[in-house]
Amino acid sequence: MADILDLVDVQELRNEVQKKYRDVAEKPEATYHFHTGRQHAIRLGYDRAILDQLPDQACEAFAGMANPFYWETPSAGERVLTWVPAAEWIRSSQPCASVKRVGSSAST
Secondary structure: OOOHHHHOOHHHHHHHHHHHHHHHHHOOOOOOOOOOHHHHHHHOOOOHHHHOOOOHHHHHOOOOOOOOOOOOOOOOOOEEEOOOOHHHHHHOOOOOOOEEEOOOOOEO
C-alpha cells in the first residue's frame, strides 16, 4: 500500500486550500462545492446571537469545517483567539489573531 505522502504533494494541497479560502473571502456570493456563510455556521452549532453581532461580511465569508466552541464556550477571564475575517487575514502580513480575555477589551 502506498504512503499518502507518495500520492499527495502536501505543499500543493496546502496552496490549493489557501486559494479556496481566499476565493470564498473575496467572493462569498459565488457557488462552491461546499457550504459557506451564516447558515452554514449555524448548522455547525455556532450561537446565532453571537453571529448576529458580527458584520454580515464576516459571516458571508465563513467557510469553516467545525465549531471549536461546540462543546463549551470560554468563560469570563479565559484566553481565546479573536475572529479575523479571512480576507483580512489573507491580505495581512501580521499575525492572524490576537489573544484576548473573554469579557475584557484588553489584549494580553
